Amino acid sequence: MSNNVVVKKASGEKEAFDPDKLRNSMKRAGTPDDITDQIIDEILPQLQDGMTTKEIYKKAFGMLRKRRRANAARYSLKKAIMELGPTGYPFEHFVAQVLAHNGFHVDVGQVLQGKCVTHEIDVIATSNNTQYLVECKYYNSQGKYANVRVPLYIRSRVNDIVEYREKLHEFKDMRFFGWVVTNTRFTEDAMNYGRCAGLNMLSWNIPRGKGLKDMVEKAGVYPVTVITNLNKKQKEYILSKDIVLCKQLRENIEILHEVGFTDKSLKKVVDEIDELLNSKD
Numbered sequence: 001m002s003n004n005v006v007v008k009k010a011s012g013e014k015e016a017f018d019p020d021k022l023r024n025s026m027k028r029a030g031t032p033d034d035i036t037d038q039i040i041d042e043i044l045p046q047l048q049d050g051m052t053t054k055e056i057y058k059k060a061f062g063m064l065r066k067r068r069r070a071n072a073a074r075y076s077l078k079k080a081i082m083e084l085g086p087t088g089y090p091f092e093h094f095v096a097q098v099l100a101h102n103g104f105h106v107d108v109g110q111v112l113q114g115k116c117v118t119h120e121i122d123v124i125a126t127s128n129n130t131q132y133l134v135e136c137k138y139y140n141s142q143g144k145y146a147n148v149r150v151p152l153y154i155r156s157r158v159n160d161i162v163e164y165r166e167k168l169h170e171f172k173d174m175r176f177f178g179w180v181v182t183n184t185r186f187t188e189d190a191m192n193y194g195r196c197a198g199l200n201m202l203s204w205n206i207p208r209g210k211g212l213k214d215m216v217e218k219a220g221v222y223p224v225t226v227i228t229n230l231n232k233k234q235k236e237y238i239l240s241k242d243i244v245l246c247k248q249l250r251e252n253i254e255i256l257h258e259v260g261f262t263d264k265s266l267k268k269v270v271d272e273i274d275e276l277l278n279s280k281d
Contacts, residue, residue, distance in 0.1 A: 005047040010054065010142035017047055022060060028217070029075035031064065039063045054142075065228050070275035073226040077213060078142070078204065080225040081183045083235065084244070088138035092122045094223055094244045095136050095181050098212070099125045101219035104132075114160030121161075130175045132200065133158050137182040146182045151194035151201070154180050158199075183212065222246045222276060229269045234259045246273045 005017045019040055026036045043059055057079070065072040073080075084090040096106040104125040111120050112133075123134035135154045137146045158178035165171045179200040180186075186194065186203050194201040205211040216222065224246055225235050237259050243249050249256075250273045256266050 006049050008052045026075060029071045031071045035067050069228050069272050072228055073276050076226055080223050082140050083225040084223055085140040088136055090239045090244050091138040092136045096123045097245055098215050098219060098221055101221045102215055112161050113164055115163040116160050119157050119161055129173050132177050132179040133161060134179040134181060139184045142184060145185045145187050146190055147187045148189040148193050151180055151190055151199050154178050155197045155199060224249050227272055229272050246276060
C-alpha cells in the first residue's frame, strides 16, 4: 500500500510515501527496532492519498509517546524548535547553547561597531583565534525557507564589522567569518550565494551530517519544548524565564511549581528529562 500512497510535504510537493524515511527518523530518535516496526505496521493501513507528512508525523508521535516518552521527545525535535517562537529570541539563545556545547565561547545579542554603522549580532561564537558572527533566521513553519536576501544582508553586515575590527589591536590575530543559521532550509540561490560569498551556512540538515539537528543530537542539548509532559502555556512561561534547554529546566525544576505542578506531577517531568538526557542512540 505504501508504494501507491502519495503524500504532501510541508513545501507543497507531493511524493510517494516511503516507510524507510519514517523508520530512519524514528531510529535517529533512539527508538528500538521492535517499537518502530509496531508503529509503522499501525500507520500503514491508515494512509490515504493526499495525506500530509504533518498528519503522518502526528500519528507516529502519538503512538511513540504512549510507548517511550523520551524517544517521542527526541523524535519531535524539529517541531519543538519551531515552538520556540513566536519571536526568534529564544531560538537565538538555543543556537548559542548548541554552539557552546560544541566548544565555542558565546555571547548573545551584542551590538558591534562597524565601519559605517552599528549592528546587533544574534550570537558571537569564538574559538581560539577565530570569531564567527552568527545571524539566526527562525521560522515557525517547515514550508518557509531562507531565501537569497538573507545571506546578501548578512554578508554586508559582516563586511562592515570586520572592516572595523581588523584595524583594532585587540583583534590583530583574529580571523572573522559570517555564519547564517536557520531551523528550516535555505533556497538553492541562498545556498549558492552563501557558499560563494564565504559564509558558513547551517540549516536543519546542511552541511550533510553536520547540520543543526546533528549538532543538537551530538551535544545532547534539547529545547524545553520537546518535553511531552508540558503544555503550550507552560512551555511559553518557562521560555519567558530564559530557560531554553531541558538541562536548564532540570537545574531549576522548582519553576514548575509556578505553573501549577505538584510534587507528584513534577516527578513525571523530572523522569522524562532524566530519561531524555541519559538516553543514547
